[in-house]
Amino acid sequence: MRITVTVDGTSYTDDVEPRTLLVHYLREQVGKTGTVIGCDTSNCGACTVHLNGQSVKSCSVLAVQADAADITTIEGLAKDGQLHPVQQAFHDNHALQCGYCTPGMIMQSIDLLTENPDPSEEAVRHGLEGNLCRCTGYQNIVRAVQDAAGKVRAAQTPAEQPAGSQS
Template identity: 70%
Template sequence: MNVTVTVNGKPYTRDVEPRLLLVHFLREDLGLTGTHVGCDTSQCGACTVHLNGDAVKSCTLLAVQADGMDVTTIEGIGTPAALHPLQTGFWEEHGLQCGFCTPGMIMSSAELLKHNPSPSEEDIRLHLEGNYCRCTGYHNIVRAVQHAAGMMAGQERREAVEAADD
């Protein structure tokens, strides 16, 4: 089947098997290996991406279900030269150890911060229940999300002041 998907702002058209999972399409057909395959049962969240702006587990969707949609992967939210505040937060607050779960944690957290720019520790922990980390114990992950929320709030304040000055 022919599938056309916009991934990280770039359109792709591919002929795919109807049963191909979105996670495998991203990794194998497009070479975007930041989205990880952890459990194949939607339990771990390592495969989390944004589909039309909402966090989804890409191991539970077929590539053909994403036809005509926008997909954002971890490669699409920041660059090495301009990290997303969540990427900076995970770096500065030591929110990762092995790093396997980190892309999914960041993608899930980005959705949280989109809807709740100032989450409590409990809000963060509840939102990340669908993401499993085997290394960290979550304390630094929560701190990383809080750090990013603060960075993003500061950026919004700076932009508001600059707009008022114009």
């Protein structure tokens, strides 16, 4: 089957087997190896990408299901040499150890902050439930997400800030 997708702002048209998982398509045909394969069973979340603005585990989506979609991978977040605020917060807060879960954690965190721009520690932990880290114990990850939320809010003009948020 032939699909056309936009990945990190670039359009791709490729022939794919109907059974090809999106994670394999992104890594093997598009070359986006920052999207990692952790489990192939959707348990770990390491392969999380944004599909039309929503985080999905790319090991649970067929490439043909993504036809005509806009996909953002971890490689598509940095702009003009500047890390995305969540990427920067993960760096600043040492929210990684081996780094294997980091791409999926960052992608899921961005989705979480889109839905809840001022999450409590409990809300962050709940929002990241489907993403597993076997190294850090999550404390630095939670701290990074909350740090990123604060930086994003601080950078917004008052009109852009969600109702009830505090900078």
